[in-house]
Amino acid sequence: MFPLSHMLKAFVRTGTLKVIDAEGRMHVFSGTPSPTVTMRLSDRSLYHKLFLNPELHAGEAYMDGRMSFEDGSTIGDFLTLFSMNRSTLANYPLQSVLKAISRNLKRFQQANPVGKAQKNVAHHYDLGNEFYKLFLDEGMQYSCAYFTSDDDTLEEAQQNKLRLIASKLQLKPGLKILDIGSGWGDLALYLAATEDVDVTGVTLSKEQHALSNEKARRAGLSHRVRFELIDYRNVEQRFDRIISVGMFEHVGVHHYGEFFAKINALLDDDGLMVLHSIGKMSPPGTASPWLRKYIFPGAYSPALSEVFPVVEQASLWVTDLEILRLHYAKTLNHWHRRFEANRAKIAAMYDERFCRMFEFYLISAETMFRTGSQLVFHMQLARKRDAAPIVRDYVTDLQREYKSKETQRLKALNHTELTPA
Known part of the structure; x- marks a missing residue:
């Protein structure tokens, strides 16, 4: 040996x-x-x-x-x-x-120009909606959840995440919101259901694009929520709020300047942006060669020291930063358990080698968040220093307000279901 x-x-x-x-x-x-x-x-x-x-x-x-x-x-x-x-x-x-x-070789490993970025996204996110339904929550959120208690179900923790992000966006009637990397649409639909806002989601996944618009239609929100199959770099309209969850990992270090310059160009003077991304507490490095080859081509989780300088160069204020440490480890554990419970179905859809590949991915990712250097950060950005309140209490206050609205909607729904026609 x-x-x-x-x-x-x-x-x-x-x-x-x-x-x-x-x-x-x-x-x-x-x-x-x-x-x-x-x-x-x-x-x-x-x-x-x-x-x-x-x-x-x-x-x-x-x-x-x-x-x-x-x-x-x-x-x-x-x-x-x-x-x-x-x-x-x-x-x-x-x-x-x-x-x-x-x-x-990082520049070549993480090259994500327009066109190639869509191919990299399709490699992972267009595996089929039926596959992702077998291990994600009911809303199909493929990003870190937020556990306020160890007893939270995956659905509860993902709802907590939506509520937390919405509070940092400070929703107000009439706002125009851009969701970059909108996934299967649950965040955009949550924002529109919570407040009378207009949301445009952009994605490079054909599977996500089709299902997201169908979900908006079924929810009766397609007049205020729409999803477009377009690269964020080709968006021209300006917005009051911008949100991006789980997309920044696919940008690539050498495209960060392009990313934040575009955020500055798209954001209104009084606007806010919330960036939800995987990062790490260790110095800059490279992505796992196995992960890059089999799971996320062109992806990379940055050190914070790689993000802050580029934000500064884009003349943006970091108005808030929150680090989520173990929340993704808990999320991945839930996904893995659901994956294993449906392993026979997944093997029938693909094969045993695919199951072993995805099992290796889910477990190795959980390990890196539990014992390695991985973390998730929420970075709130603005063009003006006073775009967000200077005291952070509003984040907690708004979470309580939005949770109350969720409870009221649920009661109204249950009442409708129980009331005879």
């Missing part, structure tokens, strides 16, 4: 990794006590592949069944162990060189 065994000796500083090689021999790599993971490699070519690029080839080996786990260990246990020891791997000489090369 040399040179893989040499790297694993340096890698494992926390826990124990037991590796059964293709010849059936056991190799033990130990650091501090617990956790212990037993892994079997059934392909001798993995010895060199895992040494050269462990983040890419570990995922591929699991997808293909060439990496498996025994003695009660799971892929989740392995990814937790990997995350706990990630810093030692980064300092291994060869990995340091590969990381440096990858950083120099």
